[in-house]
Amino acid sequence: MTAQRPFIDADWHQVLLYRPEGSVTVGQFQSEAMSLAECLAERLGECTAERLDSHQFVVNICQDRYHFMVGFVATILAGKINILPANDTPAALSQLMAGEPRALCLHDQKGFTPPYPHRLYPSGINVPLRAPCKPNLDSAQIVARVFTSGSTGAPVAHDKTWGKLVAAIQAGAQRMGLDTRPMNLVGTVPPQHMFGFESLVLLCLISGCPLWSGRPFYPADIVAALNAVPEPRMLVTTPFHLRALLDAHLPLPKIERLLLATAPLSRALAERAEAATGAPLFEIYGCTETGQIASRRTTQSEDWALLPGIHLNPAPVNLGEHLFIAQGTTIETPTLLADRIQMQPDGRFNLLGRTADQVNIAGKRSALSYLTAQLKAIPGVIDGVFFLPDAAPTQAINRLCALVVSPSLSAQEILSALRERLDAVFLPRPLISVAQLPYTASGKLPQATLQSVLDAHLARTSPPPATWYIAEDHPAFRGHFPGYPLLPGALLLDWVIERAAAEWQVPSTALGIEQTKFLLPVRPGALIRLILAPIATSAATHRSFSVLVDEAVVASGTLHHRSPA
Amino acid sequence: MPDTTQALIDELAQLITEGLNLDISPNEIDADAPLFGQGLGLDSIDILEIAMLISKRYGFALRSDDTDNTRIFSSLRHLATHIAAHRST
Numbered sequence: 001m002t003a004q005r006p007f008i009d010a011d012w013h014q015v016l017l018y019r020p021e022g023s024v025t026v027g028q029f030q031s032e033a034m035s036l037a038e039c040l041a042e043r044l045g046e047c048t049a050e051r052l053d054s055h056q057f058v059v060n061i062c063q064d065r066y067h068f069m070v071g072f073v074a075t076i077l078a079g080k081i082n083i084l085p086a087n088d089t090p091a092a093l094s095q096l097m098a099g100e101p102r103a104l105c106l107h108d109q110k111g112f113t114p115p116y117p118h119r120l121y122p123s124g125i126n127v128p129l130r131a132p133c134k135p136n137l138d139s140a141q142i143v144a145r146v147f148t149s150g151s152t153g154a155p156v157a158h159d160k161t162w163g164k165l166v167a168a169i170q171a172g173a174q175r176m177g178l179d180t181r182p183m184n185l186v187g188t189v190p191p192q193h194m195f196g197f198e199s200l201v202l203l204c205l206i207s208g209c210p211l212w213s214g215r216p217f218y219p220a221d222i223v224a225a226l227n228a229v230p231e232p233r234m235l236v237t238t239p240f241h242l243r244a245l246l247d248a249h250l251p252l253p254k255i256e257r258l259l260l261a262t263a264p265l266s267r268a269l270a271e272r273a274e275a276a277t278g279a280p281l282f283e284i285y286g287c288t289e290t291g292q293i294a295s296r297r298t299t300q301s302e303d304w305a306l307l308p309g310i311h312l313n314p315a316p317v318n319l320g321e322h323l324f325i326a327q328g329t330t331i332e333t334p335t336l337l338a339d340r341i342q343m344q345p346d347g348r349f350n351l352l353g354r355t356a357d358q359v360n361i362a363g364k365r366s367a368l369s370y371l372t373a374q375l376k377a378i379p380g381v382i383d384g385v386f387f388l389p390d391a392a393p394t395q396a397i398n399r400l401c402a403l404v405v406s407p408s409l410s411a412q413e414i415l416s417a418l419r420e421r422l423d424a425v426f427l428p429r430p431l432i433s434v435a436q437l438p439y440t441a442s443g444k445l446p447q448a449t450l451q452s453v454l455d456a457h458l459a460r461t462s463p464p465p466a467t468w469y470i471a472e473d474h475p476a477f478r479g480h481f482p483g484y485p486l487l488p489g490a491l492l493l494d495w496v497i498e499r500a501a502a503e504w505q506v507p508s509t510a511l512g513i514e515q516t517k518f519l520l521p522v523r524p525g526a527l528i529r530l531i532l533a534p535i536a537t538s539a540a541t542h543r544s545f546s547v548l549v550d551e552a553v554v555a556s557g558t559l560h561h562r563s564p565a
Numbered sequence: 566m567p568d569t570t571q572a573l574i575d576e577l578a579q580l581i582t583e584g585l586n587l588d589i590s591p592n593e594i595d596a597d598a599p600l601f602g603q604g605l606g607l608d609s610i611d612i613l614e615i616a617m618l619i620s621k622r623y624g625f626a627l628r629s630d631d632t633d634n635t636r637i638f639s640s641l642r643h644l645a646t647h648i649a650a651h652r653s654t
Contacts, residue, residue, distance in 0.1 A: 217609070218616050220626035244613050248620060362610045397610055399586075424608035430588035467583055469618070527621055550622070550654055 003163070004136040007076070010208050012132035017066055017204065018184065018229045019213040029070065031130040036074035036122065040104075055117065057103040057145070059083040059096065061192065066213035067108045067121045068191045069201055072144075075106075076162075077135060082144045084192040086155070086288075090114070091420040096155075139163025146194060148288045148365075158289050160332065166206050168291045168330035169198060171307040173207040175295050176257060176282050182209045183256055184229040187236035188216055194288045195261040195363075199236045209234070219248035232256040235279075238363045239265040240397065246276055247472065247525060255279040260298075261286070262363030264351075268473050270298035285351075287365070289335040290326050294349070303348035312341065312349065322352055338365070356447075359388050361425045362397050371426055375402055378417040380409040383437050386428065387450045401454050402428035403437055432457050468495055472524040487522035492555060496545055499530050500559055514542070516557030522549065532559070573645040581641075584618045585611050596641045612638060624653035 010016065012027040040058065058075040060082055062068040075082045083103060085096055097103055097116035105114065108121040137143075144160040173179045185204060189196035204211040216225040222245050226233055234257035237245075242260060245252075246269075255277045260270075261284040270281050285304050286292040294304040306312065309329035315336055322340035340352040354360065357367045368386050375384040384404040391398045404414055411431050418427055438449045470487055477485035493513055501508035522528060531546045535558070547555040578591035585607070600607045607615075616627045625648075627637070637647045 217629045218613065218627050219620075220628045221630070224628070224630075240610065240613070244617050247617055248626060250626065397614075425610060427608075429586070461588060467580070469584065469621075525621070527618070 003139045005139065005166075006134035007137040007162075008073070008205055009134065014208065015210050016208075017069070017211050017213055019066055020228070023210070024066065027129055027132060028127075030073070030133075032127045033070045033073040033077060034130060035125075035127045036070055037077035039122070040074055040080065041078040055080065055102055055104040057081050057083045057100055059085055059093070059100075059103050059105045061085060061088050061093070062106060062108040062121055063215060064108055064121075064213055065187075065191055065200065065211055065215065067123065069204065069211070071106045071121065072191075072201060073205070076137065076141070076143050081142050081159075084144055084146050084197060086147045086193070087423045088192070089420070089423065092423075137162050139166070144197070146197075146288050158332065160291070164330045164332060165198075165202055165291070167309065168307070169202045169206040171309065171330065172198070172284065172292050172295065173203065173209075175305075175307060176259070178203070178207055178209060178234075178257075181232065182207060183232045183234040184210050184212070185234050185236055186212045186216065186222065186225045186229060188222060188241045189236060189238060189262070189363075190215070193262075194286065194291060195284065196236070198286075198292055199259055199261070199284065219245045219250055223250045223252060226253050226255065234259060238262045239269060240362055242273055243269055246272055252277060257282065259284065261292075263360055265298055266473070267298060267302070272472075274299055287335070287338065289333075290331045290337075293326055293328070293331070301348075303344055303350050305348050312337075312343065320355065323355070324349075359400065359426075361400065364423055364425050366423075366426055371400070371402075371422065374421045375404060375414075375418065377421075378406075378409070378414060381406045381414065385437055385445055385450065386426075387445075387447060389451055389454050397425075399429040400426060401450070402431050403434050403450065403453060404431060405434060405436055430454075430457065430461075467527055467529040469527045470522065470524060474524065477524055485524050487526075489516075489518050489555070492518075492522060492528075492547060495528075496530060496547065496555075496559070500532060500543075500545065503532060504561065506561065510562050512560045512562055514558040514560045516555060518555050520549070520552060520554040522554050528554065570642070570645050570649060573649055574641055577641055577645055577648070580618055580622065581615060585614060594641055596645075598640060600638050600640065600644070607638075619648060622654070623648050623651075625651045 008026060008030060010026045014026050015023045016026045016029045017024045058071065058080050060068055060071045062071050072082050085093060093114065097105060105116060105118040106121060107118060108123065110120065139162055141162050142159045143162045146158050146160065147155040148158065185200055187196060187200040191197055191201045200211055203209045212225050212229050214225055216222040226235065231254055233253065233255050235255055236259045239260060256279055258273055258277065258279050258281040260281060265283055274281050281298055283296050283298045284292045285294040292307065293310045294306045296304045310326060311328050312324040312326055315323035315325050319336065322342060324337050324341045325334050326337055327334040338358040339354050341349050342352055343349050357369050359366055359368060371386040372384060375381060375386060382405045384402060386400055386402045388398065389401045406414060411433060415427060415431060432453065434453065437445060438453060439445060476488055476491050480486060480488055493516065497508050497511050497513065501511050526549045529548050531548065533544050535542050535544050541561045543559050545557055545559050546553050574596050575591065578594045581587065582589060582591045620626050636643050638644060
C-alpha cells in the first residue's frame with residue numbers, strides 16, 4: 001500500500017539550512033529546488049540540446065551540502081532518481097556514467113568538463129520566492145540509488161524508496177531525542193554516502209534539523225562551522241575526524257549531541273569526547289543496503305539496540321556462524337550483514353568482527369576479493385592479492401597491503417593503474433613485488449603467511465623512526481599514573497637504544513646507557529625526537545644523547561657501545 | 566632564506582614518511598612533486614594526519630578556507646613555505 005504525504009512537511013518560513021551568507025528558509029530552498037526541477041524536466045542546459053526527459057537519473061556529486069540538497073530535491077520533484085556514487089574519482093564516475101546512458105551528472109565545480117552529460121549547479125541565480133506549497137510524494141517512489149561493491153567486483157545497485165527512508169530517519173531521530181528537540185547539524189561526512197545521506201541530508205529534510213552547508217575537514221574548520229550555527233548543535237562525524245578534533249585541543253562551542261558512524265569507535269575515545277564536550281555520544285550501526293538499523297550510547301554499553309521495526313534473523317548455517325539477516329519496515333530487501341553478531345537475550349546485540357573478506361578503511365567498506373580482482377585485472381599483472389595486515393600501533397588508520405607478481409610493471413605503474421580503479425584509501429601501503437605468491441600446497445594464501453611476507457619486507461626497508469609520536473591512548477599510560485599520565489623512563493630509554501642501534505647499524509644488545517637524567521615528564525600526545533652527538537673528550541665508543549619534545553630537552557645522558565667498532 | 570626552507574623540507578619529509586609509515590625514505594620525496602594523487606599518492610586521511618602533526622610540531626592549525634589551500638599541499642616546498650610563514654614554535 002502506498003501513501004501520499006507532503007515531501008517537505010515543514011513551515012514555509014522555518015529555517016532549513018545555514019550558509020555562510022545566512023540562514024535559508026524552507027520556502028527559499030523549495031523555490032530554488034522547484035526552479036531547478038523545471039529546468040531538469042525541460043532540458044539539459046547549456047551542454048547539449050538533448051532533452052533531459054530522456055535522463056532518468058541524476059548523479060549528484062555536489063560538494064556544497066546546500067547544492068547537493070537542492071539537486072536532490074529537484075531531481076525528485078522532476079520525477080527522476082538520484083544516483084549517489086560511492087566513489088567520485090574520475091575513473092569511477094566515467095565508468096558509472098558509461099554504464100547508465102540515461103544519467104546526467106550534477107556538480108558544482110566550475111571548469112569540470114567531463115566527457116559525459118553533465119550540468120553545473122546554477123548558483124548565483126536569484127530565484128524568486130514562490131507562494132507557500134507542499135508538493136506530495138508517494139511513499140513508494142524510488143528517490144535514490146546507492147551502490148555497494150559486490151564480491152564479484154561489479155557494483156550492485158540498491159534503490160531507496162521515500163517512505164522507508166522517512167521511517168528510518170524518524171526512528172533514529174526519536175532514539176536521539178531529535179523528534180522533540182531538533183538540533184543544528186554540522187557534518188564532516190559526504191552526503192553521497194549512506195551515513196551522511198541519512199544523518200545530514202535526510203535528518204534535515206525529514207526531521208527539521210537545520211544543516212550547515214559547508215563541509216568542514218580540519219579540526220579548525222569543524223570549530224568554525226560549529227560556531228557558525230546557533231545552539232543546540234549536533235556534530236555528525238567519524239571516529240577519525242573526532243580524534244583529530246580532540247587532539248587539536250581547540251576551544252569548542254557548546255555541543256549538545258555527537259553522532260558517529262562508519263568505523264568502530266573505542267569506548268576510550270567516546271569517553272574522551274563526552275568529557276571534552278559534555279554532549280552525549282550516539283553511534284549508529286548500519287550499512288548501505290539497510291541504512292541505519294541500530295544505535296548505542298558507546299560510553300554506556302557495548303551492545304547495540306535495534307531501531308523500532310528492525311529484526312535480525314539467523315542466516316542459514318551453511319553461510320557461516322554468527323551471521324544474521326536484517327529485515328524490517330525500513331529495509332528494502334532482507335540483507336545478510338557483513339558483521340558477525342552475537343545476539344543477547346534482551347534483543348540487543350554486539351559485534352564480533354567483520355567476515356574475513358570485508359574491510360573497513362577509515363569508514364569506507366570494500367571486499368578483499370573485489371580489490372584483488374581489480375589488481376589482477378591490470379594488464380601486465382600476473383598474480384596478486386590484497387590483505388589487511390595486523391594493526392600497527394603507531395598508525396591511526398590500518399592500511400591494506402598487497403603482494404603482486406609483475407615482471408613488466410614498476411610499483412609506480414601498478415599504483416597508478418590501481419588509483420584509476422579504487423578509492424585512494426584502499427591503495428596498498430605497501431605494495432610488495434614478489435616472484436610468486438606464497439600459496440600453500442592446497443592453493444590457499446593464509447593470513448599469517450601474507451603477514452610474514454609483509455613483516456620481512458618492513459624489516460628490510462624501514463629503520464625505526466627518529467621521532468616517536470606517543471599516542472594519547474598508549475597502553476603505558478594506564479596506571480602510570482592515574483590522573484597524571486607519564487611515559488615511563490624505562491620505555492623512553494628502550495626507544496633511545498633501539499633508535500641509536502639503527503643509526504649506528506649495530507645490534508641493540510651491543511648498546512648500553514651509562515648515565516641518564518630525566519629533566520621533564522613526557523605526557524600523552526608528545527612527539528619526541530632523538531639527537532646523538534659525539535663527546536669530544538671521550539672515546540668513539542661513547543656518545544651523548546638528548547631526547548626532545550619540541551625544543552625542550554626531556555632527557556639526556558650517555559650511550560656506550562660495548563664492543564668497540 | 567633558501568637554507569631554512571631546505572631544512573624545513575627535510576624535516577617535513579621525515580615527519581611525513583614516519584608519521585604516515587610510508588614505504589619510502591625521506592630523501593626520495595621530490596620537494597616539487599604533488600603530494601596528492603600521482604605524486605606521493607597521499608589521500609585525505611593522510612592530509613588530516615599531516616595537519617595534526619603540523620599543529621603539534623609548529624603550533625598552528627590548518628584551515629580549508631585558506632585561499633592558498635590547494636597550493637599548500639601541491640608540493641612539499643609549498644607546504645614548507647606555508648609553515649615557515651605561519652609557525653608559532
